[in-house]
Amino acid sequence: MIDATALIGKPPGAILDWAGARYRAFRPTLSDMLMVLRRRAQIVTPKDAQFLLYLAGIGPGALVAEAGAGSGALTTVLAFAVGPAGAVVSFDRREEFLDVARRNVHAAGLADRVTFRVRDVGAEGIDLTGQDAIVLDLPEPWAVLASAKQALTSGGRIATYTPTYNQLERTVREMRTLGLEEVRSVELLERTLHVGDGGTRPEFDMLGHTGFLTGARKVD
Ligand SMILES: C[S@@+](CC[C@H](N)C(=O)[O-])C[C@H]1O[C@@H](n2cnc3c(N)ncnc32)[C@H](O)[C@@H]1O
Structure with a gap:
């Protein structure tokens, strides 16, 4: 649980320190919504x-x-x-x-x-x-x-x-x-790519x- 009241009125990306951890707050996009x-x-x-x-x-x-x-x-x-x-x-x-x-x-x-x-x-x-x-x-x-x-x-x-x-x-x-x-x-087949310097290839799985x-x- 985080008390987010300190974020009210702050711009996206604002930092919140809470219980020893540091968070950044953004407006959720559709992908953020689906992840949780x-x-x-x-x-x-x-x-x-x-x-x-x-x-x-x-x-x-x-x-x-x-x-x-x-x-x-x-x-x-x-x-x-x-x-x-x-x-x-x-x-x-x-x-x-x-x-x-x-x-x-x-x-x-x-x-x-x-x-x-x-x-x-x-x-x-x-x-x-x-x-x-x-x-x-x-x-x-x-x-x-x-x-x-x-x-x-x-x-x-x-x-x-x-x-x-x-x-x-x-x-x-x-x-x-x-x-x-x-x-x-x-x-539709989706394949994630592993992007490395000079070693870019599809993921194995x-x-x-x-x-x-x-x-x-x-x-x-
Ligand atoms: C695979 S889930 C749907 C998942 C959903 N599209 C999502 O992305 O979260 C299939 C749903 O269809 C419902 N369902 C199955 N037969 C149904 C019917 N005849 N009428 C209404 N709902 C039905 C089930 O109860 C279940 O919740």
Whole structure:
């Protein structure tokens, strides 16, 4: 615990000495916010979260629905991207996950633009209309696609995150059955580089697998 009152009114980078340790204080960026998230469910990694934004066409002012909320990592990224003029509705069927997600989004200072709702969107669907984008990170996205399509405006986009090929295949099959267009799936591989003077090379270890990303568009 740090008493940060001495920092009030100080510029970013101000130094705080507390209990024998020295700290520097900055305004948190999105990456700072994501680094300190409490985790309950497995979270979407930054590389995937950013590309989901791209696939879903999400930017300032967008109306976005998301399921499931999980730990709220993706919710935080979505809330940051839509800005103060946008809005995110985040569904999860488990209240305990919504609590963690709510706390994380609140700690990031983005709670004003997010509504959390307990709902099994597989069984009950997404009961919204006029959404610019829908983002799905849950085990059975195909069960949500019909209501996700209804919730979208014409030209709106859906993006899904699926960890296995089986989930990916079933999701894309359902997207095609529903007549969604511009269906596209990708996997992003991230490799950290070790940069040394005259010895620059990839790190030996690499995150081998996270998930597959799919984007699609509703066209009336
Ligand atoms: C992998 S976690 C999502 C992680 C989240 N994207 C993040 O970055 O923190 C999947 C979540 O989907 C929720 N879920 C699974 N099936 C669902 C359904 N049918 N309706 C609503 N939520 C569901 C689970 O309770 C879980 O919290």
